[in-house]
Amino acid sequence: MATANPIPDDSSTAEHTTADLGVFVAAMAPDQFKEVLANLEAAFSIERIVVATPNDLPADVTTRLKIVATPQSSSLWTLKPSDFIAAAQSGLEQGARAILILGPGAESLRPSALRSLAEATFASSIDLVVPNYSIPPHAGLFNSAILYPLTRAVFASRVRFPLPIDLCLSSRMAERLADAAQRIPASSPGESLLWPVNEAVAGGFTVDEVDVGARAIPQPSDQDTNSVLISIMGSLFADIEAKAALWQRPRRAQPTRRTEQEVEISDGTADVTRMVAAFRLAADNLQEIWSLVLPPNSLLMLKRCSVLNSAEFRMPDNLWARIVFDFVIAYRLRTINRGHLLGALIPLYLAWAAGHINTIASGTPAERHIEAVAAAFEADKSYLVARWRWPDRFNS
Amino acid sequence: MKKIASAADPLWYKDAIIYELHVRAFADSNNDGIGDFPGLLTKVDYLKDLGVTCIWLLPFFPSPLRDDGYDISNYTDVNPSYGTLDDFKAFLDAAHQSGMQVMIELVVNHTSDQHPWFKAARLAAPGSPERDRYVWSDTDDKYKGARVIFTDTEKSNWTWDDTAKAYYWHRFFSHQPDLNYDNPLVREEVLNAMRFWLDMGVDALRIDAIPYLCERDGTSCENLPETHAMVKRLRAAIDADYGNRLILAEANQWPADVRPYFGDGDECHMAFHFPLMPRIYMALRQEDRQPIIDIMAQTPPIPDNCQWGLFLRNHDELTLEMVTDDERDYMYFAYSADPRMRINVGIRRRLAPLVDNNRRRIELLNSLLLSFPGTPILYYGDEIGMGDNIYLGDRNGVRTPMQWTSDRNAGFSKCDPARLYFPVVMDPIYGYQAVNVEAQLSDQSSLLHWTRNMIALRKLFRVFGRGTLTFLNATNRKILAYLRELDQGDGFCETVLCVANLSRFAQPVSLDLANYAGYQPVEMLGYVPFPPIGREPYALTLAPYTFFWLELQAAIPEEESASELSTQIPRSAAGSTPAVSRPDTEV
Numbered sequence: 014m015a016t017a018n019p020i021p022d023d024s025s026t027a028e029h030t031t032a033d034l035g036v037f038v039a040a041m042a043p044d045q046f047k048e049v050l051a052n053l054e055a056a057f058s059i060e061r062i063v064v065a066t067p068n069d070l071p072a073d074v075t076t077r078l079k080i081v082a083t084p085q086s087s088s089l090w091t092l093k094p095s096d097f098i099a100a101a102q103s104g105l106e107q108g109a110r111a112i113l114i115l116g117p118g119a120e121s122l123r124p125s126a127l128r129s130l131a132e133a134t135f136a137s138s139i140d141l142v143v144p145n146y147s148i149p150p151h152a153g154l155f156n157s158a159i160l161y162p163l164t165r166a167v168f169a170s171r172v173r174f175p176l177p178i179d180l181c182l183s184s185r186m187a188e189r190l191a192d193a194a195q196r197i198p199a200s201s202p203g204e205s206l207l208w209p210v211n212e213a214v215a216g217g218f219t220v221d222e223v224d225v226g227a228r229a230i231p232q233p234s235d236q237d238t239n240s241v242l243i244s245i246m247g248s249l250f251a252d253i254e255a256k257a258a259l260w261q262r263p264r265r266a267q268p269t270r271r272t273e274q275e276v277e278i279s280d281g282t283a284d285v286t287r288m289v290a291a292f293r294l295a296a297d298n299l300q301e302i303w304s305l306v307l308p309p310n311s312l313l314m315l316k317r318c319s320v321l322n323s324a325e326f327r328m329p330d331n332l333w334a335r336i337v338f339d340f341v342i343a344y345r346l347r348t349i350n351r352g353h354l355l356g357a358l359i360p361l362y363l364a365w366a367a368g369h370i371n372t373i374a375s376g377t378p379a380e381r382h383i384e385a386v387a388a389a390f391e392a393d394k395s396y397l398v399a400r401w402r403w404p405d406r407f408n409s
Numbered sequence: 410m411k412k413i414a415s416a417a418d419p420l421w422y423k424d425a426i427i428y429e430l431h432v433r434a435f436a437d438s439n440n441d442g443i444g445d446f447p448g449l450l451t452k453v454d455y456l457k458d459l460g461v462t463c464i465w466l467l468p469f470f471p472s473p474l475r476d477d478g479y480d481i482s483n484y485t486d487v488n489p490s491y492g493t494l495d496d497f498k499a500f501l502d503a504a505h506q507s508g509m510q511v512m513i514e515l516v517v518n519h520t521s522d523q524h525p526w527f528k529a530a531r532l533a534a535p536g537s538p539e540r541d542r543y544v545w546s547d548t549d550d551k552y553k554g555a556r557v558i559f560t561d562t563e564k565s566n567w568t569w570d571d572t573a574k575a576y577y578w579h580r581f582f583s584h585q586p587d588l589n590y591d592n593p594l595v596r597e598e599v600l601n602a603m604r605f606w607l608d609m610g611v612d613a614l615r616i617d618a619i620p621y622l623c624e625r626d627g628t629s630c631e632n633l634p635e636t637h638a639m640v641k642r643l644r645a646a647i648d649a650d651y652g653n654r655l656i657l658a659e660a661n662q663w664p665a666d667v668r669p670y671f672g673d674g675d676e677c678h679m680a681f682h683f684p685l686m687p688r689i690y691m692a693l694r695q696e697d698r699q700p701i702i703d704i705m706a707q708t709p710p711i712p713d714n715c716q717w718g719l720f721l722r723n724h725d726e727l728t729l730e731m732v733t734d735d736e737r738d739y740m741y742f743a744y745s746a747d748p749r750m751r752i753n754v755g756i757r758r759r760l761a762p763l764v765d766n767n768r769r770r771i772e773l774l775n776s777l778l779l780s781f782p783g784t785p786i787l788y789y790g791d792e793i794g795m796g797d798n799i800y801l802g803d804r805n806g807v808r809t810p811m812q813w814t815s816d817r818n819a820g821f822s823k824c825d826p827a828r829l830y831f832p833v834v835m836d837p838i839y840g841y842q843a844v845n846v847e848a849q850l851s852d853q854s855s856l857l858h859w860t861r862n863m864i865a866l867r868k869l870f871r872v873f874g875r876g877t878l879t880f881l882n883a884t885n886r887k888i889l890a891y892l893r894e895l896d897q898g899d900g901f902c903e904t905v906l907c908v909a910n911l912s913r914f915a916q917p918v919s920l921d922l923a924n925y926a927g928y929q930p931v932e933m934l935g936y937v938p939f940p941p942i943g944r945e946p947y948a949l950t951l952a953p954y955t956f957f958w959l960e961l962q963a964a965i966p967e968e969e970s971a972s973e974l975s976t977q978i979p980r981s982a983a984g985s986t987p988a989v990s991r992p993d994t995e996v
Contacts, residue, residue, distance in 0.1 A: 258868075258869045258871075395937075402936060405854075
């Protein structure tokens with residue numbers, strides 16, 4: 014984990030920089046912000062830190078940290094493109110050599126975690142440092158099912174959380190992300206997330222991952238989980254479409270995977286029966302849409318899955334990989350309305366999640382299964398490339 | 410007010426896919442039987458979906474239309490039949506918003522005899538600036554070295570004008586008097602016309618008939634130093650005031666004679682490679698790559714910021730000016746059995762009829778177009794395999810209305826069919842009922858889908874527009890094999906091996922790829938890995954008229970396997986902070 018070595022104080026550049034580290038703290042409740050400030054002070058006792066944030070400094074708080082106000086962010090559960098712009102601007106103004114971005118819920122990150130994020134940038138000149146969170150086995154399923162394996166296969170990135178809530182950037186990486194954020198049209202609310210890892214790969218920047226332990230994962234206030242998931246998927250699929258010429262080049266995966274974090278066993282309250290029921294209902298009602306997107310073999314395998322009982326329910330890893338790839342293709346081809354398309358993927362995701370929970374319950378460690386799924390995505394990348402280049406639906 | 414360039418990359422034309430169309434032929438919005446800009450506006454999405462990045466418009470200026478708009482009577486307006494200047498601007502904006510550039514014609518070798526300049530010149534005193542806007546002579550003896558281009562209709566490059574009581578010079582039709590570039594007034598007017606459109610935001614200008622701008626006695630009146638001097642002036646004016654624009658030279662000349670039109674990167678950005686085009690057809694018919702190899706061997710290197718424009722067909726006849734007499738005769742025998750198919754020194758047929766509507770041949774020729782070094786230019790309608798009408802006069806047989814649907818008038822117009830500017834093609838093979846965009850959009854196996862996929866594939870790889878070309882001269886001359894390579898400068902090198910079977914029968918070939926030993930060819934359309942390359946000749950077999958695009962991928966050094974997992978994930982962590990959210994709703 015984090016070392017005790019201080020971040021090198023490069024006095025030769027002291028007259029040129031105002032801050033060693035720029036920190037952007039996203040909007041959060043006052044008590045959470047207070048705890049973040051305390052953790053930052055503990056993590057960076059001798060460094061010059063400037064904190065840019067839309068949060069007001071609570072009246073009862075005194076801090077040695079310099080606080081700079083930024084415009085309010087529009088989201089309280091994830092980082093928005095405007096956050097990256099604000100972070101880069103602030104970092105540039107302060108002459109910071111690195112910029113640490115802390116998203117909602119960051120008060121749960123220990124000082125050692127904050128330090129390890131920043132140190133990788135300083136010590137190794139890594140452009141983008143992303144955290145590997147310790148989360149319970151039933152947590153972050155959407156990331157495990159789609160975001161991680163898809164990003165790993167497409168962009169050859171082994172970052173476990175490709176849509177991080179916290180990250181540390183070099184100044185040039187921050188500029189790159191700010192430029193990318195400014196190019197996102199305001200008229201595309203469904204595609205308004207930034208994918209830092211994808212941008213780093215596209216720009217040839219170095220990426221590394223550090224273990225930060227457990228973290229509170231903020232949840233969207235929007236009770237319609239489906240629309241949130243659709244929004245995230247749409248954003249990622251659009252990013253994949255935009256970077257098609259890049260990810261079809263062969264490349265070596267980075268970074269090297271680290272050892273897994275200790276995780277707490279959670280009994281969980283996952284309702285597998287409800288997930289499987291949702292899948293079976295969709296198998297009846299969404300067959301027409303699925304048949305526009307999926308080839309016959311996949312439809313046949315889904316039909317076989319639909320007759321499994323809840324306790325035995327599993328979705329084969331390679332089937333899931335093909336399903337996600339075919340939906341990415343259909344998204345690109347605009348086979349049907351994109352909103353309807355992504356909505357039709359949700360029951361399939363629930364089916365995968367049910368199978369994953371059953372797999373864990375049978376004794377397989379969660380991370381082991383997730384890595385197997387990611388490996389299945391990697392192994393079948395040629396299918397994605399081939400169908401991307403020749404989207405002929407007369408396939409198996 | 411000047412509009413800035415719509416293209417961000419100064420070399421945007423190297424990666425472009427250019428689509429040539431005539432406003433008149435594309436879509437009619439007001440049902441007068443003539444295509445117009447509002448109609449074209451409704452088809453911008455179609456072009457964007459096809460993958461087009463630059464739309465080339467044939468002349469749309471005011472004109473008596475005796476040469477399909479190349480006889481211009483006003484350089485700074487729009488023919489009312491096609492709409493207004495505002496309609497053009499609306500189209501231009503729509504194209505830019507869809508990420509496409511727009512190229513228009515700069516027909517400045519000549520004007521219509523109905524242009525106010527010529528009308529004034531005829532009446533002006535000899536020697537006056539107004540008179541000298543054109544090239545006059547008391548006799549028709551000057552410039553004897555200049556050939557007649559429109560041999561079917563013109564017997565001389567001079568025509569007597571009774572009003573002016575003098576001969577005037579014209580390299581094309583007699584109703585198209587040549588402008589006199591020795592007159593500073595003319596040079597300034599041409600620059601003004603150019604600026605008018607560039608200020609509006611037009612991205613590119615095709616300079617029609619560029620070799621013939623200037624004339625001198627005792628010469629062929631083609632490619633003169635004075636002509637190049639004028640081109641340099643045009644280019645300098647563009648570079649001084651406009652960013653990321655393009656001038657494209659229409660110079661139907663031997664490659665060595667076209668080369669000077671690039672200058673030292675200070676004349677035209679692009680030029681058509683005319684001589685290559687008939688040789689592609691020759692190679693196909695003869696099942697022998699040699700005509701292509703020969704002409705490419707004669708093609709000199711061009712400046713790094715310049716580009717060849719490649720095409721299979723266009724609005725003119727398939728020109729046979731830049732071939733030998735024997736080659737011309739062969740092409741007439743091979744591709745125009747009916748004399749009605751011939752005009753001037755060429756063949757007036759579309760792509761599909763030229764190759765007997767054979768789908769494989771069409772695909773093969775398009776594969777060459779999309780993989781040879783240069784920027785491909787597609788002629789409207791060839792993406793659906795449109796046919797032609799050789800019974801229409803001049804070159805009008807290849808300028809029939811675009812075939813959108815099987816409805817009345819091919820969906821081009823709702824007017825009375827008799828009112829169409831030209832009849833739609835309606836024969837049993839190429840007729841609009843069978844060959845149209847709507848039908849092909851719903852047919853996944855159609856030529857339209859194939860063309861769209863191939864364009865998309867080409868756009869994934871910059872090597873096609875920017876890379877080098879090296880022929881692999883295998884023993885089997887029916888196989889055309891070549892390497893395209895591009896060092897991207899970021900650690901990646903794109904290398905593509907293109908192999909085409911010019912024969913109607915299956916062919917074997919062995920290629921010397923020893924320099925790439927250890928590389929793995931990956932077939933690009935289906936992303937299929939082929940056997941790795943060794944020191945021995947690499948054997949391939951190709952079905953009739955097929956082609957391979959094989960990306961040569963260097964082996965990536967092995968590292969830890971991606972499927973290796975860390976072992977023994979600990980199951981307990983007393984005292985660690987629990988996650989706060991419900992497991993089945995977390996993202």
